[in-house]
Amino acid sequence: MIKSPEASQSAWRAMTPDITPLLDIIFIVLVFLLLTANIPLQSLEVDLPKTDSEALSAVQDEKSMTINMMAGSPAWALQGEKYEDWAAFKPVLESNLEALKKAELMLASDGMVTVDNMMKLLAFLQEHEIQATQILMEEE
DSSP states (O other), X not given: OOOOHHHHHHHHHHHSOOOHHHHHHHXXXXXXXXXXXXXXXXXXXXOOOOOOGGGOOOOXXXXXXXXXXXXXXXXXXXXXXEESSHHHHHHHHHHTHHHHHHSEEEEEEOTTOOHHHHHHHHHHHXXXXXXXXXXXXXXX
């Protein structure tokens, strides 16, 4: 008996399994693995004091230097002298390195300052091994 090619092809399709549900499961597992993969984050370690807010000390003006970070322009200030951007401020910090290392350094930041500006300054201080730093806080 002679079979037509159409009959054998439709019988072959009926015998093969449908892999659509398998592909759906593989896709879901792949998406789950991509979303839960570990992404390396860059961080800068900051040592915070282990005291409560009542034990915070007052600022001593005699041997202190203050770096201000402000939102907007000018963005930086050292001892009240203002600078427009980090490119203008960094050379001033480098020229005052010895004074910064000897003095009690205080960081005063506006609440709207970006984290990028804070990280630039903290990285600079860590790079030049300036350790005596206080962050000024406003009382509520």
